[in-house]
Amino acid sequence: MRQDGQQCVKDTKMIPLVVLLGIASSFVVQAESQECTSCILLNTTCYNISYVLDLQANFRKRVVIPKMAILRSKNILFYSYEPVFEDEEYYKIGFQSLDNESSVGILNIFGGQILNLGTFDIDQDSNSIYFGGSEGIFVLDTNLNKMSFYSSREDSITNIFYKNRVFFTKNNERGIVFKKGSEFITLYDNILAKNFVITKYDVFVILHNTGLFVVKGEERHKISGNAFFRGITMDLEGTVYTWWIDGIYKVVIKKNLRHSKVVRVAVLPDIGAMTFDNDNNILFTSDKSLYVMKQSKTGCSVGEE
Numbered sequence: 001m002r003q004d005g006q007q008c009v010k011d012t013k014m015i016p017l018v019v020l021l022g023i024a025s026s027f028v029v030q031a032e033s034q035e036c037t038s039c040i041l042l043n044t045t046c047y048n049i050s051y052v053l054d055l056q057a058n059f060r061k062r063v064v065i066p067k068m069a070i071l072r073s074k075n076i077l078f079y080s081y082e083p084v085f086e087d088e089e090y091y092k093i094g095f096q097s098l099d100n101e102s103s104v105g106i107l108n109i110f111g112g113q114i115l116n117l118g119t120f121d122i123d124q125d126s127n128s129i130y131f132g133g134s135e136g137i138f139v140l141d142t143n144l145n146k147m148s149f150y151s152s153r154e155d156s157i158t159n160i161f162y163k164n165r166v167f168f169t170k171n172n173e174r175g176i177v178f179k180k181g182s183e184f185i186t187l188y189d190n191i192l193a194k195n196f197v198i199t200k201y202d203v204f205v206i207l208h209n210t211g212l213f214v215v216k217g218e219e220r221h222k223i224s225g226n227a228f229f230r231g232i233t234m235d236l237e238g239t240v241y242t243w244w245i246d247g248i249y250k251v252v253i254k255k256n257l258r259h260s261k262v263v264r265v266a267v268l269p270d271i272g273a274m275t276f277d278n279d280n281n282i283l284f285t286s287d288k289s290l291y292v293m294k295q296s297k298t299g300c301s302v303g304e305e
Helices: 014-025
Strands: 029-031 039-042 045-054 067-071 076-081 092-097 104-106 119-123 128-133 136-141 146-151 157-162 166-170 176-180 183-187 193-198 204-208 211-216 219-224 231-234 240-244 247-252 261-266 274-276 282-286 289-295 302-304
Touching (some): 039 261, 067 274, 128 157, 157 193, 166 193, 193 231, 219 261, 231 274
Parallel strands (some): 119 157
Antiparallel strands (some): 076 092, 092 104, 128 136, 136 146, 157 166, 166 176, 204 211, 211 219, 231 240, 240 247, 274 282, 282 289
8 A cells, every 4th residue: 555645635624514414404304403503313313423534536526435444453444436537447446544644545556557446345354455346356465565366357346245255246247256265156146236235144235226135045125126325334233324315224124034124314415435433433425525423412402304
């Protein structure tokens, strides 16, 4: 990883934040006091939104950040993004230390080889990060600061999820693939997965082009007809969340899968990407700005319509 030492610009972000919250409050949440003007409801709990920093990268004019995740032992945020059109790659990976604003950079791999790394996931136990792009899967050992080829050379990888091993999807190919020894095994070969996560109970939450599904073994249930959720992530307790243009949704997974559902828990428009920090607070982007949601301690008063 390269660390450029660029200092993030510390412009005040109160105006964009107020605009963002103003839009949200016009839907279902209204402040009834001035104690917390930047608060919203998540379920029935009041959370305060505050600006953290601006992510530093050669973004396009319209910033696109589809995924974020934190290397927890080092508190470093990794994110995929679309660079400027002049760049030969259409996806890159940036990183930002959440402990040191000046520790930022872009992954520079194999002497400028075009890899289009747009997806990744982290093995927190070994501090290894698996990246997928147009030339297969690569792994970064962050202890040794060494990147190497991992698997599926010349395959175009669209999603990666790590749970004891690497699970991944390929461009325009059905199924979710994992490698066992020298053999590749495909699960759910009748599903073209746009995105997915795997819970601690081995339930696959899969975004398909017809909606959102929960799948385990031979059992599959559609819990939403919305095929345009912007991402799927899990908090530190294993609860699955997704988000769309109108806010944050929680995936409620029942022991009897057919009773599972997805419910909107916060109205917050214009979320680009979302993850959870080391204290299980929600981190999200709006444009290139990073915000954090923390439970309010100021006794704010908010109510529902």
